[in-house]
Amino acid sequence: MHDSSFDILFIADVHLSPECPATVARFLRFLDSRARRAQQLYILGDLFDAWIGDDDATPFNLRVIAALRELTAAGVDCAVLAGNRDFLLGRRFFRQTGCRRLHDFTCIQCAGEATLLMHGDLLCSDDVAYQRFRRRVHNPLFQQLFLWKSLAQRRKIAEHYRRTSMAVNAQKATAIMDVNPLTVNAFMQRFAVTRLIHGHTHRPDAHLLWLNGKSARRTVLAQWNEEAGGEVLVFAPTRGEWRREPVI
Ligand code: LP5
Ligand code: MN
Numbered sequence: 540m541h542d543s544s545f546d547i548l549f550i551a552d553v554h555l556s557p558e559c560p561a562t563v564a565r566f567l568r569f570l571d572s573r574a575r576r577a578q579q580l581y582i583l584g585d586l587f588d589a590w591i592g593d594d595d596a597t598p599f600n601l602r603v604i605a606a607l608r609e610l611t612a613a614g615v616d617c618a619v620l621a622g623n624r625d626f627l628l629g630r631r632f633f634r635q636t637g638c639r640r641l642h643d644f645t646c647i648q649c650a651g652e653a654t655l656l657m658h659g660d661l662l663c664s665d666d667v668a669y670q671r672f673r674r675r676v677h678n679p680l681f682q683q684l685f686l687w688k689s690l691a692q693r694r695k696i697a698e699h700y701r702r703t704s705m706a707v708n709a710q711k712a713t714a715i716m717d718v719n720p721l722t723v724n725a726f727m728q729r730f731a732v733t734r735l736i737h738g739h740t741h742r743p744d745a746h747l748l749w750l751n752g753k754s755a756r757r758t759v760l761a762q763w764n765e766e767a768g769g770e771v772l773v774f775a776p777t778r779g780e781w782r783r784e785p786v787i
Contacts, residue, residue: 551738584622
């Protein structure tokens with residue numbers, strides 16, 4: 540029988556929010572069952588639909604934090620990379636959960652294969668308006684000014700960003716919101732990796748590419764969906780095997 544205790548799991552774009560109770564319940568079950576039997580869990584961005592600061596101690600956030608803490612206390616190494624919805628995850632969140640912060644981008648070894656982990660938004664370089672927006676909200680001074688506002692004000696601004704984003708996205712050509720192949724190649728070559736795993740685009744797939752005469756892979760993680768469920772990418776190091784599993 541396969542021993543899952545060495546498995547390495549990858550998820551992204553869970554988009555936890557009180558408005559999606561089935562997704563929340565699914566994620567908490569996942570932490571308590573599938574993830575608990577694994578060695579490592581990598582969360583590659585947008586775990587939360589919106590994170591407005593570690594001081595936003597709603598019962599909802601506290602429940603998720605407690606569940607992550609239980610996972611790490613049970614000995615599972617959980618690494619979290621921030622996405623474009625939860626880039627304000629801060630020191631307190633990591634202290635409370637026991638999770639490790641991953642820089643976007645991070646290179647790891649999967650049974651000796653150099654693998655690059657990203658959220659994926661940096662790869663969408665044709666989306667010039669988004670990249671400008673990203674630079675602005677990643678500015679530490681801009682973030683500090685935001686964090687000095689009251690929680691009620693921050694919640695309002697975040698809702699405004701989300702609404703504007705959805706309206707703007709509906710007008711954008713879908714190709715613009717996908718990765719740029721030259722940017723993908725540049726990132727993979729820079730780190731000399733043969734595998735890239737990311738989320739963000741909500742276009743789950745496994746792309747085969749050629750880099751410097753070598754075959755390479757780009758795996759795109761699925762977003763979790765309230766009705767259809769979630770998905771986890773599993774690497775079983777003992778078998779050198781990659782597979783996707785539904786999270787129901
Ligand atoms: O998130 P998603 O999937 O809808 O679309 C993303 C890009 N959008 C975003 C915005 C986020 O959804 C907003 C999340 C807010 C939560 C945290 C709040 C904390 C604020 C902290 C401030 C320090 O990332 C979207 C991409 C899409 O992915 C595909 O890649 O296209 O990009 C945009 O929508 C950006 C627009 O193109 C341009 C910017 C619009 C400006 C909106 C606000 C204007 C007010 C500015 C005031 C200073
Ligand atoms: Mn995203």
